[in-house]
Amino acid sequence: MIDVEMPENKLELLPAVFIFIIFVILAWMTVKFLKQLHERELKKAEEAEEKMREYNLQNKH
Secondary structure (H helix, E strand, C coil): CCCCCCCHHHHHHHHHHHHHHHHHHHHHHHHHHHHHHHHHHHHHHHHHHHHHHHHHHHHCC
């Protein structure tokens, strides 16, 4: 097992905490962006599907 030693001065942990917070914020922003992108693409797909239905109904008659 790996031996992990905690530093005597806890202030040495601050850079790691800041990096972790930045990473979490960027990950959250990425997920939010991907959700928005998914919703936009889903809306485009629904519109294209509706156009295809209308086109098929017009060509059947």
